[in-house]
Amino acid sequence: MIDKSYVATMARYNAWQNSQLTDIVTHMDHEALELDRGAFFGSILGTLNHLLWGDRIWLNRFGADVDAPELPLAQSAALTPTVAAWGAERFQVDGRLTIWADGLHNLDLAGGLTWFSGSVKTKVTRPFAECVVHMFNHQTHHRGQVHAMLTAAGQSAPVSDLFIMNTQNGR
Template identity: 35%
Template sequence: MNRIEHIALMASYNQWMNRKLYDAAGTLSDAELGMDRNAFFGSILGTLNHLALGDTVWLKRFALHPAGYSVLAPLDAIATPTDLKQLAFADIRELGVRRAWLDQLIIAWVPTVQEADLDHRLHYHNMRGMAADKPFFSLLVHFFNHQTHHRGQATTLLTQAGVDVGDTDLLALID
């Protein structure tokens, strides 16, 4: 599997797992979703908000790549989050719409990434406004790893709330 194929697999896994998470979360009441569970982002809803905000920040950074990924242009209409702990979406249904939109955007964007793009160093500013310069492929690996990390937390919180998310293994998508 080459790097482009790996990114495509991770994008599919991201979409598949998010659908499973949101289906599972949809079985809980708004109060249960918003309940403080002493997690990094407080609640299940807080954790899912963090993922959507973090993905938005990273995708907007990826749009700065000299390859000029036009498929990411719709992100221009969305403000860049300034706080990844904010509860931007207080309603799981509204958040679910944004999540599905982001996932579809990722799925549409990944095939436009070329092998040569992966070797480029991306210049961006972190959340504290400090300049950064990192290898694009490594940033993509971080992007997908970050999603997996926090989905694991959300899965744990859902399990603790009595909801079974089901199989979460990437292996399920590998031929």
């Protein structure tokens, strides 16, 4: 399904996207970031928090050096109280995601992953590689929501085309 080079590329893409988002949201008013914009997780900050929450829980399940969030899914939008707190934690988690991805071997993607899902309230087993793809897809999905909310708020949303990643800032 996927190999370690895909995972490393997507980890770099994730960090690149989050860096661009950080550059934008750190210059916005706190009220603008917390304004309910009708998205599933309400606000820009709420959606960014949920995304960070999801990354932490998946990376913890994958055995990366990341603590699972203490808040349940229903409270994930409240993970951090400010964009500064979000940005600091986002930077740390992105670094750990990159380290985890760079240390991965193709064989690590084989087999299954079993965990108790709070979302469906049962034990789940899925192919490990599928879970990794899900994590990256989840990131892209919610960053797309943030992109739309930023545009609606009059902000310039970041460039999100994967092929452009290697042409900007030497990455």
